[in-house]
Amino acid sequence: MDSDSPSFAVLGVRAPLVRALERTGITAPFPIQSDTLPDSLAGRDLLGRGRTGSGKTLAFSIPMIDRLADAGRAAPNRPIGLVLAPTRELAVQIATALEPLAEEFGMTVATIFGGVPQSRQVRALRRGVDIVVACPGRLEDLIGQRLVSLDDVAITVIDEADHMADLGFLPAVTRILTATPAGGQRLLFSATLDKSVNRLVTRFLPNAVRHSAGEADVPVATMTHHVLETADATSKKVLVQRLASGSGRRILFTRTKHQARKLAKQLTAAGIPAVDLHGNLAQNARDRNLAMFSAGTARVLVATDVAARGVHVENVELVVHVDPPAEHKAYLHRSGRTARAGGTGDVVTLMLPAERGDVTALLRKAGIDAAPQRVPVDSPVVTRLVGEVAPLVAAAPVAAEPAAPGRSxxxxxxxxxxxxxxxxxxxxxxxxxxxxxxxxxxxxxxxxxxxxxxxxxxxxxxxxxxxxxxxxxxxxxxxxxxxxxxxxxxxxxxxxxxxxxxxxxxxxxxxxxxxxxxxxxxxxxxxxxxxxxxxxxxxxx
Incomplete structure (x- = not known):
């Protein structure tokens, strides 16, 4: 947070919201909030650019609650506020940020996403929900079943629009925006503005006020980057376990779901509590693993790129690219899990000798200046990255799997x-x-x-x-x-x-x-x- 920036009250945020923010420990706005709040509170369409961790969620949550507080409560199946998010994890985290603000005015928030039965979501809509935070796929399903109408939506937010484009959601987003009133306020936030996102802006936010808080494709100054080369796969495995052994939170990125699952099991068996996060997990398993990581029950999260944009956990001190990503944008998004909100953090990329050329090109495109080092696992560099070593934890007993139905x-x-x-x-x-x-x-x-x-x-x-x-x-x-x-x-x-x-x-x-x-x-x-x-x-x- 910038101590020289104006306070929330000076920016025009009403007093109950200021008090709600203070109760959550937020007393001063981030730059993107200071820049955007005067326009968004005034009801203008807005396009906000900023890297992950820059405070975008509150930049749209505050004006949404502030402007809808006097709009009256929503009718059944007809929300008055809509936030579109690309992943289930991000939808849950946005709702978590909105709820304490909404409670100040007796407003309700609900999430809608796939991977879980729709019955609970349908019941919430029937009771009347003021703000819906949704992933495009499930929301379109419910619209098609006539279980929700967007005719009363006064404010629509599209968060992480560039990630929506990467996942192929922009056609669904376009159809959803078409179903909202043309005169409603629209806020779009994106780390980058690719051609597909620009087409969305041109069609639905032609007169949007534009704000930018740091380029998303420029590395964060408080983030330190390291490239460690290992002689072979066996040496790499030993180094991964060493880097995972610290007491602070760390995220390890792998290329595939199978590798994420396997590595999490190996670390846990070695006494380092770890959980995995990838697209094959059921929603209850994803929620459980994220909760364990957030609470510190598991210090290590092993993830695929699904977590690079959908997980916002504070105080992650180390990010390890166990498998280097294919493109520089993925590198920056993965790395953005640390050094968030003005904090500091380290990023380590592991590579084998055969990967040197690809990693060098990747870092050059990402604007990272980090020379590869071949160091032993007990070197001062690795020791500093590990930090305080956490005590090993005995692996929990494996519960017996339930029998398949129909056979005893x-x-x-x-x-x-x-x-x-x-x-x-x-x-x-x-x-x-x-x-x-x-x-x-x-x-x-x-x-x-x-x-x-x-x-x-x-x-x-x-x-x-x-x-x-x-x-x-x-x-x-x-x-x-x-x-x-x-x-x-x-x-x-x-x-x-x-x-x-x-x-x-x-x-x-x-x-x-x-x-x-x-x-x-x-x-x-x-x-x-x-x-x-x-x-x-x-x-x-």
């Missing part, structure tokens, strides 16, 4: 349902008069389960190389060994195997069956997914 194998029955079930309820951690002891490990660890109670016990050890399990149910028992790769197992499973003969005992009877199966996940209870029955030839009673 009753203990002691021998009936051909297939997955074990202990009645209609899930067994608690301690069950029965003799109790149960259970130890689980993550990744390459082990899991030992001992069930005591009645006439049977079970001992079960799992590891990365194999699994041994002994089960007893009444008068009969079963023992089988499973392995990965070259380890042998009496029970044969695999996509190329014809099946597996298996004898199961229950009371005095058993059955013999053959199945073809892929990989048995740790903790699985033998659900139907992935199995194919070879017929009745191997089955006898």
């Amino acid at each position: 194998r009753q203990n002691g029955s021998g009936g051909g349902a297939g997955s074990r079930s202990n009645g209609a309820r899930r067994r608690p951690e301690t069950d029965g008069p003799t109790g149960r002891r259970r130890t689980e490990g993550n990744g390459a660890g082990q899991r030992r389960i001992e069930d005591g109670g009645g006439s049977g016990t079970r001992r079960h050890t799992e590891g990365s190389n194999g699994r041994r399990r002994t089960e007893g149910t009444g008068v009969t028992s079963r023992r089988h060994t499973e392995g990965n790769g070259s380890t042998g197992r009496p029970r044969t499973e695999g996509g190329t195997s014809a099946g597996r003969p298996r004898t199961e005992g229950g009371n005095s009877t058993g059955r013999r069956s053959a199945r073809g199966h892929g990989v048995v996940p740790a903790g699985s209870t033998g659900g139907r997914a992935g199995f194919s029955r070879t017929g009745n030839k191997a089955r006898s009673r």
